[in-house]
Amino acid sequence: MRLIGWAIALAAAGLTPAAAQTPASSTTPTTAAAPAATPPAGTAQDATKPDAAQPAIVPGSVGHMIPTPGIGEPDGRKGVQDQVTPIGEEAANFHNGPLMWVAVIISVFVLLLLLYAMIRFRRGANPTPSRNSHNTLIEVIWTLVPVLILVGIAIPSIKLLRHQYSPPPADVTVKVTGHQWYWSYEYPDNGVTFDSYMLKEASDPTRQANQRARTDDDGPPLLAVDERIVIPQGKVVKFLVTADDVIHSFAVPAFWIKQDANPGQVHETWVKVDRPGVYFGQCSELCGARHGFMPIGVEVVPPTQFAEWVASKGGHLKGAAPAAATVAAAAPATPAAAQPQAGATTEQPATNQAATAQN
Ligand SMILES: [Cu+2]
Numbered sequence: 081m082r083l084i085g086w087a088i089a090l091a092a093a094g095l096t097p098a099a100a101q102t103p104a105s106s107t108t109p110t111t112a113a114a115p116a117a118t119p120p121a122g123t124a125q126d127a128t129k130p131d132a133a134q135p136a137i138v139p140g141s142v143g144h145m146i147p148t149p150g151i152g153e154p155d156g157r158k159g160v161q162d163q164v165t166p167i168g169e170e171a172a173n174f175h176n177g178p179l180m181w182v183a184v185i186i187s188v189f190v191l192l193l194l195l196y197a198m199i200r201f202r203r204g205a206n207p208t209p210s211r212n213s214h215n216t217l218i219e220v221i222w223t224l225v226p227v228l229i230l231v232g233i234a235i236p237s238i239k240l241l242r243h244q245y246s247p248p249p250a251d252v253t254v255k256v257t258g259h260q261w262y263w264s265y266e267y268p269d270n271g272v273t274f275d276s277y278m279l280k281e282a283s284d285p286t287r288q289a290n291q292r293a294r295t296d297d298d299g300p301p302l303l304a305v306d307e308r309i310v311i312p313q314g315k316v317v318k319f320l321v322t323a324d325d326v327i328h329s330f331a332v333p334a335f336w337i338k339q340d341a342n343p344g345q346v347h348e349t350w351v352k353v354d355r356p357g358v359y360f361g362q363c364s365e366l367c368g369a370r371h372g373f374m375p376i377g378v379e380v381v382p383p384t385q386f387a388e389w390v391a392s393k394g395g396h397l398k399g400a401a402p403a404a405a406t407v408a409a410a411a412p413a414t415p416a417a418a419q420p421q422a423g424a425t426t427e428q429p430a431t432n433q434a435a436t437a438q439n
Pocket of ligand 1: 258364367
C-alpha cells in the first residue's frame with residue numbers, strides 16, 4: 081500500500097510541472113483557452129487551431145487537390161510506386177532491370193548448383209568419397225566472377241548516387257522539421273511556415289471536436305494530412321531536413337527520397353516533379369509511440385497556382401519583398417482575422433509539450 085502511495089505521489093509530481101507550464105508558455109491569451117491545457121490523450125493535433133476559424137475547404141482547390149488512386153500512394157501493387165522524378169525513374173529502372181535480373185540469375189544458378197551437388201554426389205551413389213580439396217581454376221573463377229558482377233553493379237550505382245547528390249540550383253527551398261509526432265514546413269525564401277498533422281477518421285475517439293475528419297478527397301487513411309506541402313511542377317525543389325526531438329525520416333516513395341531527419345543536423349535532398357498531383361509519404365524512422373501517425377502529403381501544381389498558394393499563405397515569391405508593410409497596415413483593421421493565424425505558430429510549443437506530457 082505504501083508503495084502505491086509513493087507511486088501516486090511521484091506520478092502527481094511528474095505531471096504537475098507539465099500542466100503548470102502549458103498556460104505559462106502560452107503567449108496569446110485569446111487562443112490559449114482551456115483545451116490547450118488538457119488535450120485528450122492520444123491527440124497529436126493542435127487543439128488551439130480551431131477549424132472553424134479557417135476558410136472552408138474546397139476539394140480540388142490548390143492545397144486540397146483530389147489524389148489520383150494508384151499515383152503517389154500504395155494501391156496493393158507489388159514493387160516500387162510509379163516514379164515521378166528523374167532520379168526516381170533512373171533508380172527504379174536500375175532496380176527493376178539490371179539489379180533484379182542479376183539477383184534472379186544468381187539465385188537460380190545457386191539453386192541448380194545445390195540440387196546438382198545433392199543428387200550427383202549423394203552418399204548412395206558415392207560409397208567411396210572423393211578426396212579432392214583444391215582446384216585452382218575453379219577457385220580463380222569463383223573469386224573473379226563475383227568481383228566482376230559487383231563492379232558491374234557499382235558503376236551504374238555510383239553514377240546514380242552522383243546524380244542524386246549533385247542537384248541543380250534550387251528554385252524553391254523547403255525546410256522540413258520532424259517533431260513527435262507531426263511535421264512542420266518552412267519556405268524560407270517565401271515567408272511561409274505551417275505545421276502538418278495527420279487527419280483522423282471521423283470514427284476515431286481521439287479526434288477532437290475542432291479537428292477536421294479525413295474524407296476520401298484528402299487521401300487514404302493514415303496518409304491524409306491537414307496541410308500539404310505545395311511545390312511547383314517542373315521546378316527544382318530542395319528539402320532541408322532536420323528534427324527537433326528525436327530522429328525522424330522524411331520519405332516520399334514516388335519521389336525516391338528517404339532522408340533521415342536528425343536533431344542538430346541539416347540534411348539535403350531534392351526533387352523535380354513534372355507531373356502535377358498528390359503524393360504521399362510517411363516518417364520512416366521508428367521515432368516513438370505515434371511514429372505511424374506522421375504522414376507527409378505533397379501537392380505538385382503548375383507554377384502560377386504555386387504563386388497563388390504562397391500568396392494565400394501570406395507569403396511572397398522568392399526575391400520579392402515580404403508583404404510586411406501590407407500586413408502591418410491590415411492588422412489593426414482586422415484583429416480577429418489576424419489573431420488565429422499568429423496564434424497557430426506561437427501556440428505550437430505549448431501544445432507539443434502538453435501532448436508529449438500525455439505520453
Ligand atoms: Cu517520426
